[in-house]
Amino acid sequence: MASESLDVVDFVVNKGHGVRGLAEMSLKVVPSNYVQPFEERLDATQVVSDESIPVVDVSNWDDQRVADSICDASRNYGFFQIINHGIPEEVLAEVQAAAHRFFEMPTEEKVKFKRDACGGGIAKLGTSFSPGKEKVMEWKDYLSLEYFSDETAATDWPSICKKIYDVLLKGLNLKGFDKSKELLMMSTFAINFNYYPSCPNPELTVGVGRHSDGSALTVLLQDDVGGLFVRAPDGSSWIHVPPTKGALVINIGDMVQLLSNGRYKSIEHKVVANPTKTRVSIAIFINPALQQVVAPLPELLESTGEKPLYREILFLDYFKYFFSKGHDGKATIEWAKI
């Protein structure tokens, strides 16, 4: 058992073959390194079909119903999908095709991008979440493009992110989004290309374990395979996020939960691999500046008279804490609770 674990880690992590390399071996069962304890596997009986994540048509951002739907979804589900956002479907399809092309290259090509091989480059290839720190590995390879320069990021942001923030701030009866909020809500970012090869026993493992995102906001493009599950408001069941043509999935991250003093929820989610198909997703994590202090918005506390539920944190400290352990549900934000 021990030697088997050692070989898998060496092959997948150290040699850089990733889960893609394992999938190419046509294994009949997943290696024991990937077998999750019962409570972390998806229990099909806990998936609800009578509830769904709202799909919001954003073709008219000035329509109050758009703002209301986004704020309601962010309070109740922490997730929504947007359609008619203006990004052409061919562009989204090309990004997904590029993800396939990258991960389907031979290992010798891909390892040039490994975290420990690429020096100061922004593109980093990895597998699972935090190999070495997590107890069980996750059935996923990823390429992360990290933009950590606080000055450059804000100028290039797509207008969709600004519009969502504007709606969310106004939904708290505050002034809309402007430059003064950039370092706090929209500065550094990472784009993750996630690759989940088909898996012989998706019921035993996870593609991504239960977690909420440490970001302020996440924009996610998923393909047509499916497998993303979001914790339902009852706190125990799961809602599947169905692939929706042309849609982007938006979710509230821990930093917006903190800024909004818990009004908008950063909700737990997980990904289950598919028995026959490879899934790709592309996530953009929109973050505060690394040296930014983040705390519940003072103007919100003043206007409502409520006490802060979270302490001040330096985003860099939160970020380091997030990656210091395996995925563990909502435990990360508990760390910032007063």
Ligand SMILES: O=C(O)CCC(=O)C(=O)O
């Ligand atoms: O692949 C997905 O659908 C979601 C991935 C995810 O939750 C993450 O990268 O934080």
Ligand SMILES: [Fe+2]
């Ligand atoms: Fe996530």
